[in-house]
Every structure is written in C-alpha cells, then in structure tokens.
Amino acid sequence: MSLAACSDDSLGASEGGSAATYDExxxxxxxQVYVEDDRSVYLVPMASLEDDDVALEDGREHxxxxxxxxxxxxxLVSSGESPTITEYRISDAFEWEQGAxxxxxxxxxxxxxxFFYQYLVDDRHMYxxxxxxxxxxxxxxxxxxxxxxxxxxxxPEQGGLELEPAGNRSGIRYxxxxxxxxxxxxxxxxxxxxxxYIAVYDPETHREDKLIEAPCPGLAVASQDEDGNxxxxxxxxxxxxxxxxxGPAPCAVRVTPDLExxxxxxxxxxxxxxxxxxxxxxxxxxxxxFAAVLHDERLGYDLDAAEIPEGLFDDIWDDTHWRLxxxxxxxxxxxxxxxxxxxxxxxxxxxxxxxxxMTVPFDDGNRTRxxxxxxxxxxxxxxxxxxxxxxxxxx
Numbered sequence: 001m002s003l004a005a006c007s008d009d010s011l012g013a014s015e016g017g018s019a020a021t022y023d024e025x026x027x028x029x030x031x032q033v034y035v036e037d038d039r040s041v042y043l044v045p046m047a048s049l050e051d052d053d054v055a056l057e058d059g060r061e062h063x064x065x066x067x068x069x070x071x072x073x074x075x076l077v078s079s080g081e082s083p084t085i086t087e088y089r090i091s092d093a094f095e096w097e098q099g100a101x102x103x104x105x106x107x108x109x110x111x112x113x114x115f116f117y118q119y120l121v122d123d124r125h126m127y128x129x130x131x132x133x134x135x136x137x138x139x140x141x142x143x144x145x146x147x148x149x150x151x152x153x154x155x156p157e158q159g160g161l162e163l164e165p166a167g168n169r170s171g172i173r174y175x176x177x178x179x180x181x182x183x184x185x186x187x188x189x190x191x192x193x194x195x196x197y198i199a200v201y202d203p204e205t206h207r208e209d210k211l212i213e214a215p216c217p218g219l220a221v222a223s224q225d226e227d228g229n230x231x232x233x234x235x236x237x238x239x240x241x242x243x244x245x246x247g248p249a250p251c252a253v254r255v256t257p258d259l260e261x262x263x264x265x266x267x268x269x270x271x272x273x274x275x276x277x278x279x280x281x282x283x284x285x286x287x288x289x290f291a292a293v294l295h296d297e298r299l300g301y302d303l304d305a306a307e308i309p310e311g312l313f314d315d316i317w318d319d320t321h322w323r324l325x326x327x328x329x330x331x332x333x334x335x336x337x338x339x340x341x342x343x344x345x346x347x348x349x350x351x352x353x354x355x356x357x358m359t360v361p362f363d364d365g366n367r368t369r370x371x372x373x374x375x376x377x378x379x380x381x382x383x384x385x386x387x388x389x390x391x392x393x394x395x
Contacts, residue, residue, distance in 0.1 A: 058094075370385075
C-alpha cells in the first residue's frame, strides 16, 4: 500500500464552489508509520466505522509524534515538531478547514503539546501536565491558556528517584473528578519506586483534592468498568527486575467510584497465569479484561544468573515473548486468548458508539489489526491497516 499523502496544511476548498456541510458522522483514524529512527503520523477521515478499507494516502501526513483529540465536532492536532495545537473542521466531503493554533512555547514541555499526556475535563477545560506535578488548565474550545496549577502533595523526588506524570496512554475521559497517575523512576527508567500515586483533581476548581497511594510500580494504563470502578495497570515499569528478584512485580489496582483504593483487588495476576508476569491490563466489558503476559520460557536466557544478561534489557520487549490473555475478574481466572493470532505488548481497547474494539499492533508496529469484541468475549477481525493505529469519533 502506498503511504504517499498530502502534508500541505492549506485549507481544502470545496469543489465547484459548493458550500461545505458538516452534518454527517465523522471518525478519524490515526496511524504512526515508522521509517528507521523517525516516524510520520497519518490522519485519515472515515464516514463510518464500517469503512474497513482505509488507505493512508487518503489522509494527511504530519511529521514527528503528532497526536489528536476531538472537541465539539472539531479535530485538534498537536504538532510533532513544535509545542502547538491546531484546530480543524472537516466537511462531509472530507475537506479540511484549518482554524486557530494555540502555542505552549512558554512552558518546558518535553514532548511538545502531545495529547498523550493530557486529560479532557469538559469542552472548556483540559489539563496538560508538565515539570513533574504542575499542570496547565487550558480551553480546547477557544484555544486559550488558563491557570497554571502547582498545588500538590507529591514530592518532587523520592529516594533519589524523579517524579514522572504517567500521561493518559489509554485516552480515558472521566465523568467527574480527574485521576492522574504519577510514579518515580531513575534516569535509566530501570529502577522504580514500589508504589505509584494517583492525584485526584476537582473538575470545578481544578485543585488536587486527594492523593491515592497505589502499591504498584509504573502505573499508567487506566480503564473503567460498568460500575464506575477505575483500573490502573503497570506499563512503564517492565518485569525485568522482578524476574531477577531485584524489584516488585508489575501489577494492577482498582479505585472505587468513591475514589478509594480497593485493597481487596490489588494484584499482579501471577496466581492466575501460571506465575507469569502481567502488564498493560485493560478492562474490556462484562466482567472481563485483557492483558499482555510475558512468557519468560521463550526468552532463552538463564533467569537464575547472578546478573541480568545485557541483551535481555532490549530483548524482553520483543513481541514474540508476549501473548494476550483474557482475564476473568469474577472467577479470578485467566487463559491465553487464542482468537487473536498475533500478539503485541502494546495492544489497547477502544470504545466507540457502544462497541468495543481491541487494537493489536504487530510486525514491529508496522501494521495494526482492529478486532471487535462481543458480549461473550469473542472477537471478529474488523480491519487491518498500516502502522500503529487508533480511531476516535470527531462528531
């Protein structure tokens, strides 16, 4: 498939002078395509989730680590090359109308204004964390900067480890108080504090209401069940230190709708997976979720060695060592999910229009498969696209 795409940010004019309309549903697929040590992001509009024959050349190309969000029927795109966010309106005929741009150049952002880190409170308020515990409250509708909040009970460092905002990897949107996870790590991202912290922010005052200590390292992935429980799972802290009994196991915690840690739930799932380490847990639906499980028997290293073999630092992340498992929370059981014939540590869940999709990148992130989940926990392959891809609804 050709990956050539228009990267011109000029407005798409209506053909023949006809007036553009903005009435039909609009979805946007984002695909990251890796070329050597660089990447480009393609944004491809879709009229329906049933548009399963998606061609990247029908979209627009953005350099670097661009990212997107949908607010009030508009598409917001964070630049991969500068700390800016630009709004677009896209017509029913997929004509792009560029609007205003907001700049965050006055703030020390390490990854531009990437939506990966941000939390949408409502159409007029969004949080962008920076400089550890600080956060910018800005308006994604008017594209105006608001308050800079620096109130926190978090310490800048802990035992020589630096504070890190975990970001919003799963793109979760809270209906009420926002929960943002933080953790501590060394400069090599190898040693982590055994606990993470979940800051709870009031959606009206935007102040930090409370801090929840969660006994799991590197919590970053958030998902919610039908009862309003929120699950946080380890992502950034790998199982390497745990394999050699040098650190805690990756695990997951559950926070109740009352914003209290459910002490009865906190688990590393190893009792359900034959002793294998579990990461990247997402709640899916109907009492079950999925997770990436490390099959350490595939590593080919001496796990009883006195020191960690140097090659294992990188090799442990190879997709061939991980499998997707289905996690049955009600029965406290787990089993390999054989219906998905490719595996990836970086899989995720996307919920759109009451439907649940599993996205599984494979081939070193060069392709992604979208599977739709039904109420019985079975899947059907919905589509396959180039790159590492995701989908949102714009309007």
